[in-house]
Amino acid sequence: MMYKSIQKICLFCLAIAGTVPAAGFPCAAADSLTSLLKVKEQAVVYLLGETGHGPYRKKVVQEGDEWVETLLAKKFEPFVWDESAELVMNVKLNKYASDLRQMAVVYRSEGSRYKQNPLLKQRIIAGIEEVLRFFNPTTSRPGNWYQWLISLPNNLGATALMMEAALPVDLLNRLQTALRHQLGDKMVLTGTNAAWESRNHIYLALLDNDPNRLRQAADYVFRTVRFGTNQGIREDYSYLYHGHIPYAGAYGAGFLQTIAEFVYVFNGTPFAISPIHLDIIVNLAMEHTRWFLATGQIDLHVRGRTFKSRGTWNSVLEALLVLSQTDSPRNKEIVQTASAMLSSQPDVRLELTSASFADKIKAKEGELPKGFRYWPASEVGVFKRASFHVGFRQYSNRVQDYEYLNREDGGEGEEGWNLAYGFTNILREDETGTWYSKDRERREMFPEIDMEHLPGTTSRIGGNPVNPRFRRDPNVPTMSTTGFSLNFGKSPFAGGAGWDDGGAAGFILEPAYGDFAAKKSLHFFPEGFWALGSGIVSTATSPDLTDKPIHTTLLQWAGNRNDQELQLPDRTLKLTKDSTIALNKVKWFWIKGENVAVVFSQPSDIFVSLKSHIITAWLDHGTQPSDARYAYAVLPDASIKEVREFAQELPVRPLRNDEKVHAVSDASDQTGSIIFFEPDSCLGIKSQSPAIIYHKHTSEGGVFTIQDPLHRTEKLRLTTNRLAGPVNLPDTAVSVRSSPDGRTEIEVSSVLGRLYRFGYGAHGKVASSEPRQDLDMSSYRDFRVEASSDARETILTVYLPDDAVRDKYLLSVHFSKSQRLYNFSDADVVDRPSPNVVRYRWKRGSGSGPSVFSDYFSLTNGRFNVYLVTRFMEYTAAFQVPRF
Numbered sequence: 001m002m003y004k005s006i007q008k009i010c011l012f013c014l015a016i017a018g019t020v021p022a023a024g025f026p027c028a029a030a031d032s033l034t035s036l037l038k039v040k041e042q043a044v045v046y047l048l049g050e051t052g053h054g055p056y057r058k059k060v061v062q063e064g065d066e067w068v069e070t071l072l073a074k075k076f077e078p079f080v081w082d083e084s085a086e087l088v089m090n091v092k093l094n095k096y097a098s099d100l101r102q103m104a105v106v107y108r109s110e111g112s113r114y115k116q117n118p119l120l121k122q123r124i125i126a127g128i129e130e131v132l133r134f135f136n137p138t139t140s141r142p143g144n145w146y147q148w149l150i151s152l153p154n155n156l157g158a159t160a161l162m163m164e165a166a167l168p169v170d171l172l173n174r175l176q177t178a179l180r181h182q183l184g185d186k187m188v189l190t191g192t193n194a195a196w197e198s199r200n201h202i203y204l205a206l207l208d209n210d211p212n213r214l215r216q217a218a219d220y221v222f223r224t225v226r227f228g229t230n231q232g233i234r235e236d237y238s239y240l241y242h243g244h245i246p247y248a249g250a251y252g253a254g255f256l257q258t259i260a261e262f263v264y265v266f267n268g269t270p271f272a273i274s275p276i277h278l279d280i281i282v283n284l285a286m287e288h289t290r291w292f293l294a295t296g297q298i299d300l301h302v303r304g305r306t307f308k309s310r311g312t313w314n315s316v317l318e319a320l321l322v323l324s325q326t327d328s329p330r331n332k333e334i335v336q337t338a339s340a341m342l343s344s345q346p347d348v349r350l351e352l353t354s355a356s357f358a359d360k361i362k363a364k365e366g367e368l369p370k371g372f373r374y375w376p377a378s379e380v381g382v383f384k385r386a387s388f389h390v391g392f393r394q395y396s397n398r399v400q401d402y403e404y405l406n407r408e409d410g411g412e413g414e415e416g417w418n419l420a421y422g423f424t425n426i427l428r429e430d431e432t433g434t435w436y437s438k439d440r441e442r443r444e445m446f447p448e449i450d451m452e453h454l455p456g457t458t459s460r461i462g463g464n465p466v467n468p469r470f471r472r473d474p475n476v477p478t479m480s481t482t483g484f485s486l487n488f489g490k491s492p493f494a495g496g497a498g499w500d501d502g503g504a505a506g507f508i509l510e511p512a513y514g515d516f517a518a519k520k521s522l523h524f525f526p527e528g529f530w531a532l533g534s535g536i537v538s539t540a541t542s543p544d545l546t547d548k549p550i551h552t553t554l555l556q557w558a559g560n561r562n563d564q565e566l567q568l569p570d571r572t573l574k575l576t577k578d579s580t581i582a583l584n585k586v587k588w589f590w591i592k593g594e595n596v597a598v599v600f601s602q603p604s605d606i607f608v609s610l611k612s613h614i615i616t617a618w619l620d621h622g623t624q625p626s627d628a629r630y631a632y633a634v635l636p637d638a639s640i641k642e643v644r645e646f647a648q649e650l651p652v653r654p655l656r657n658d659e660k661v662h663a664v665s666d667a668s669d670q671t672g673s674i675i676f677f678e679p680d681s682c683l684g685i686k687s688q689s690p691a692i693i694y695h696k697h698t699s700e701g702g703v704f705t706i707q708d709p710l711h712r713t714e715k716l717r718l719t720t721n722r723l724a725g726p727v728n729l730p731d732t733a734v735s736v737r738s739s740p741d742g743r744t745e746i747e748v749s750s751v752l753g754r755l756y757r758f759g760y761g762a763h764g765k766v767a768s769s770e771p772r773q774d775l776d777m778s779s780y781r782d783f784r785v786e787a788s789s790d791a792r793e794t795i796l797t798v799y800l801p802d803d804a805v806r807d808k809y810l811l812s813v814h815f816s817k818s819q820r821l822y823n824f825s826d827a828d829v830v831d832r833p834s835p836n837v838v839r840y841r842w843k844r845g846s847g848s849g850p851s852v853f854s855d856y857f858s859l860t861n862g863r864f865n866v867y868l869v870t871r872f873m874e875y876t877a878a879f880q881v882p883r884f
Contacts, residue, residue, distance in 0.1 A: 015517040038213050042267065043261065049356040056359045061110075064102065104163045106164050107124065121166055150193065189819065195259060217680060218266060225259060225281055226869065226874050229873070249289075249302045276872075282330050286334065294389035311777060338358070370386065401417065404483045419461050455634075467485070495753055515545050535629075538550065564615050572592070581607070604630070660676070687719045701760050702723075707753060708750040728758060809870050812867050813842055819856050865877065
């Protein structure tokens with residue numbers, strides 16, 4: 001069974017006779033009006049934030065009243081459609097609808113001065129009339145589909161639910177008609193978009209008192225809570241979206257928030273999420289997302305193409321506050337995390353729902369997690385201390401570099417080439433060094449930030465291509481392009497391992513552009529981290545690249561002043577604005593007034609620039625290095641005294657930095673981190689294959705964490721000095737035994753790059769396994785499709801994994817951008833050559849759904865995907881249909 005802990009749970013009911021399972025809630029007759037009315041009541045309660053008189057809720061109600069007071073003091077403004085800017089008018093129309101939703105919240109809020117205020121009611125009615133002038137069955141849909149299908153129906157549906165009894169019958173009917181026309185009777189999106197699409201169908205079902213639509217939408221929203229082999233939640237609880245891009249922020253945060261909403265709204269009804277699916281969503285929040293929270297924001301490493309906007313962690317906070325009202329076994333941890341977030345940002349702006357729940361838990365004590373974590377499914381990691389957070393990304397042939405989306409109405413992420421090349425993103429709790437404007441309305445990244453000099457990255461400066469602007473192709477039904485983004489790495493080597501207050505991560509950088517390679521690693525200790533590099537070599541032959549230098553960036557820091565100064569061992573150096581200087585044989589430098597420093601293992605030649613208030617420091621390896629190396633430590637929060645002492649003693653120092661091994665140890669040899677790029681011996685440990693090892697020990701025992709950075713399914717074999725004391729094996733895949741020569745032999749039955757851990761001696765009793773759900777992916781390898789097409793139809797031969805055959809499944813065809821074109825049922829089965837092989841007939845051009853995708857539904861050739869959804873997994877496979 002792929003999900004080992006649910007073997008005893010019964011099969012769930014079939015939503016489509018003989019083939020299609022429901023999506024994770026118990027078998028029950030879920031279409032009664034009684035159930036619908038209960039869901040409707042809870043949905044309105046959710047939108048209005050229950051009741052109460054706590055400080056958070058009082059503040060939100062007061063802010064709403066002040067906003068409405070200002071609004072009503074102004075003359076009503078009709079919505080003006082600007083034909084010259086029609087591609088962005090749907091965004092502006094949605095903002096108009098969003099304001100209507102906020103007015104409805106104030107109109108219905110207990111304790112508001114404007115509760116059921118007739119003037120406010122008139123303003124809401126007039127506003128809905130304005131929106132319906134441009135959002136009705138007869139109007140066109142220019143611009144991005146998202147606002148038409150997701151944002152506008154969300155805001156209008158929520159507004160209608162809250163205002164239902166107060167709206168004129170004719171207006172409410174026209175609003176419902178507009179929603180029915182836009183949403184249609186089918187849901188066609190996947191992942192986070194599917195959760196949002198389902199939410200709109202749920203709102204419409206509650207307005208229409210339509211149990212059938214409600215049942216289908218409830219099934220669809222929780223169907224997204226799956227482990228994915230492509231995008232979605234992975235077995236280590238990391239979240240990837242739009243392919244293999246870390247997205248715990250942005251889409252991931254929205255996904256978490258939406259699922260939490262309906263965990264609450266469907267609670268106590270036949271639509272309620274199953275306990276095991278609730279466990280998946282809670283673990284996404286607690287074992288992944290919350291590790292990327294710092295200083296009121298979500299680390300840009302997991303925000304995909306939205307990295308240039310600071311954003312906030314509010315959507316995650318709201319999700320945790322809502323989940324705090326559930327009966328999850330981890331409820332106490334959820335409450336403590338939400339409490340820590342509230343304490344960290346006392347001026348946070350909450351929604352009404354969030355405020356009510358925040359008042360219930362405000363007195364609880366808690367803290368955000370600390371320590372080292374690495375997620376092999378997404379090659380992303382963090383190191384968190386009380387005063388700073390370091391996030392980092394690595395690159396391999398399993399993940400993609402960045403997502404660029406250039407649309408007719410504007411693009412995002414166009415300069416993200418180096419985000420996956422070892423970027424170390426430092427966030428200080430005091431918000432010193434922030435890359436974003438502190439303007440609460442904009443919070444955009446400073447334009448002076450140099451995206452080719454991201455800290456920790458090695459890059460050929462000027463070696464990245466310029467993403468082309470969008471050009472419409474009448475043969476391709478899309479309004480966006482991805483330019484030169486979404487490249488997979490070329491090397492299989494990437495990984496990390498750690499425990500408690502330290503860890504290590506390393507990878508072989510073979511970038512998509514620039515024609516060079518490098519071996520890179522990070523080694524974390526309580527005060528900061530060492531960055532090591534070796535084997536930096538140019539592979540360029542093109543004259544266009546051979547004259548461009550390769551740099552490793554040490555630091556890019558946004559200082560508090562424009563007149564920045566560096567403290568060097570023997571002098572203070574004042575930097576000149578908009579200039580670059582070369583410094584020779586530098587042992588260390590500290591940015592005065594910023595408490596951040598870089599220390600070198602050997603005196604190094606560096607370059608430092610000051611652009612506006614942004615200080616950037618880097619190493620120049622030349623245009624055609626053959627074996628360049630580096631070793632530097634970053635101390636993210638250290639006084640000048642602490643920096644001098646660290647540089648003089650090097651309490652933690654690099655031991656090797658060569659082609660085979662990167663290794664760092666502390667002076668007492670109690671902690672050691674090793675990246676074995678090749679089989680070798682170091683720090684008393686011999687590895688017979690590439691491996692990453694973090695070892696921490698005391699006189700009373702220790703803890704080992706081990707990973708195979710090649711993600712193979714085979715045994716890792718290590719030998720080390722004799723380990724004293726009883727062995728604690730939280731991971732059953734680990735074997736530890738004494739060898740005849742008195743050493744200790746360690747054998748790890750590694751799978752998929754998972755992290756394995758064991759302890760020994762009294763200290764080793766604390767060793768625990770890395771949080772994850774061990775999935776049996778062997779059956780996944782059996783899933784594939786073969787397509788045979790003629791001018792009218794395609795016969796798909798589907799090779800199913802045992803898991804799907806045993807537990808039933810959903811099968812559908814999707815456009816390459818994920819829109820669902822067709823759901824298969826038993827009526828489409830041609831034959832079943834064997835229990836695991838089924839042949840389906842797809843009559844191309846038979847798809848239907850929301851009108852914004854009408855061009856997609858008419859596609860009959862090109863690349864398509866098959867989605868296979870089982871009880872706990874989602875698989876994808878691609879096939880091609882030629883042009884006839």
